[in-house]
Amino acid sequence: MRSKGALLHADDEEFVSDGANDPLAELVLSHHGRLSHLRLSSIRRSHDVVKRILSLPFESLEQFTLAVNKASRPLSLRDMSLFGGHSPRLRVLDLMHPLLPFSSVDWTSPAFNTLETLRLSLDATNAHFINLTFLQAIRRMSHLRTLCILELTMHSVVSACDACSHAQHNIVPLDGLETLVLLGSPHNHAHFLRHIRLQPHSRLVMNGAIPHPAVLLPPERMYGELSEALKDVWCHNEVVPPFQAACMYFEETARRGDYLVQLCLSRDITPRTPSPTALPFHGVSDGPASNTLCMYMRDDGAPSIIPAFPIHHVRSLILQGGSFHLSYANLFMFIGIERLHVCPTAARRAYTDILRLLELREDVPLLLPRLRHLSAPDFRLSSALDTFAPGGLSGRSGRAELWQKHGITFYLYVEEEIAFVRDGKIEETSCKGIPEARVLQAIDRLKGVDYVRIVNKDFDLFAAWRHIDQIDIDANKKP
Structure with missing residues (x-):
């Protein structure tokens, strides 16, 4: 049996209520000093009750969530100080409400x-959060370690804010922030x-x-502004290494043939494969070694x-999500790529997409012009022999001589099959x-082919590079 002084957790999902009966609200109003975790999500609760709860002081509250997915009436918290300004232990705060405007929260x-x-x-329909x-x-x-901001709007809100200035006091250093998630207009991101x-x-x-439906700025201008903002957002009081590794993950949406692309960049030379996921509002980070910059797009x-x-x-x-994404449109901008790993797929004859890419490079010299290493688990032993062994499987045909002129070392994951x-x-x-x-x-x-390396299923194309990179880092640290 819970003692009278024990801390409490309260969640709407664990209570049955209607308009006249609100046991969770009664619990909160009576024992708000003992609550450490509180989640409000009922759409039946009146705004007056919600505002009354949010005006209470919470001596022990560590985590609070307001999560309303649907609402028929706007909510405003402008005329009240959240938790009466007294929640000394509060560490995690989620405010999610489609009709609560950013401008209707007392941020003081x-x-x-x-x-x-x-x-x-x-809600960012009439005013964005900045x-x-x-x-x-x-x-x-x-x-603050994690900040996630999702703008809910059907319109593009593009306007200057009252803080816009080159004055240093309008630039906020977020020295302790580990993860920042921005979901909304690219213009507002910038x-x-x-x-x-x-x-x-x-x-x-x-x-x-x-933003849909109104686009008030040309896309090239929006992304140009974002590009300029990214140049300065990371502090330059120390040497900031450039982004050296990338991962592109293609995830098919509910509409067949449409894909969501996740581009992730990291500062060391090792690309990190992201987890397949929807837009990460919760912004889970695996620490400083994670991808530093991630962008989701169609x-x-x-x-x-x-x-x-x-x-x-x-x-x-x-590149993850299908070798058929090895196209000029997706790759032409990566002019410095030296090592490319194409993740395996379940598609039959997926390796032919890799061969088409190589054929395309013959006609378009600026497509991956510096590529020197290509690892491709989609090649099984039979296709690897037909493609790269002189004479192919029959000994009388084959295209091995076609690939030698590319100056690329191919890594074939066929050691176990051999x-x-x-x-x-x-x-x-x-x-x-x-x-x-x-065979x-x-x-x-x-x-006997000098541009082919036969490797096992656990081979890591980037491991040797990591080792060399670490040697360079250690050497630079020596006095």
Whole structure:
């Protein structure tokens, strides 16, 4: 049995209520001093009750969530100080309400000052979140680690804010911030980034969708502004290394043939594969080693958006989500790529997309002009032998000589299949049904190709590079 002084957790989902019966509200009003976690999500609760709860002081509250997905009436908190300005232990605050405008929150409340995580999903129809009061509020949040802002609007709100100035006091250093998530208008992303400074390890996640239905600025201008803002948002009081690695993840949406593209950049030379996910409002970060800059966009907009990002020094790239995305439109902007890893897919004959890319490079010399290493697990042993072994599987045909002129080292993940063939288990490989002697002869010819490396399924294209990179870092640290 819970003691009278024990801390309480209260969640709307654990209570059954209607308009006349609101047991959670009764609990909060009677025991607000004992609550450590509180979540309000009922759409039946009157605004008067919600505002009364939000005006109470909470001595023990550590985490509060207001999560209303649908609403019929606007909510305003402008005339009240959140939690009466007294919530000394509050660390996590989620405010999610489609009819609560950013401009209807009193950002001067001391309740914001202790936060480590702030997630806002509010109405930006008539005014965006960027204003002097909000900037002053996040300046006071000295413990803030995660900030997520989602603008809910059907219109593009493009206007200057009352804080716009080149004055230094209107630039907010967010020294402790680890993750910043901005979901809304690219113009407003750029606008906000001009007002803040992040540490080099801070992670920035944005979406690149153009607001619907009204686009008040040409896309090239919006992404041009974003590009300029990204140049200065990370603090330059120390040497900030450029982005050297990228990952492009293509995820099919509910509409067949449409893809959401996730572009992630990191400052070291190792690309990091992102988790397949929807737009990450909760902004989960795996720490300083995670991708520093992530952008979500529709695939048809990627060719115009990606060039606005700092990819000029990117040397390594992972492409995930289907080798058929190896197209000129998706890759022409990566002029510095030296190492490319194409993640395997379930599609049959996916390796042919890689061959088409190589054929395209013959006609378009500026497509991945510096590419020197390509790892492709989509090649099974049979297709690897047919493609790269002189004479192919038959010994009389093949296209091996076509690929040599590209100056690329190919990494083929077929070591295990070769071992199976040599152990007399050819029926367990992709060469099933082909005479064993013919396969063994083709394997010997493949091993003689100087631009091919046969590797196992655990091979990491970037591991050797990481080792060399670390040696350089250690050498630079020596006095």
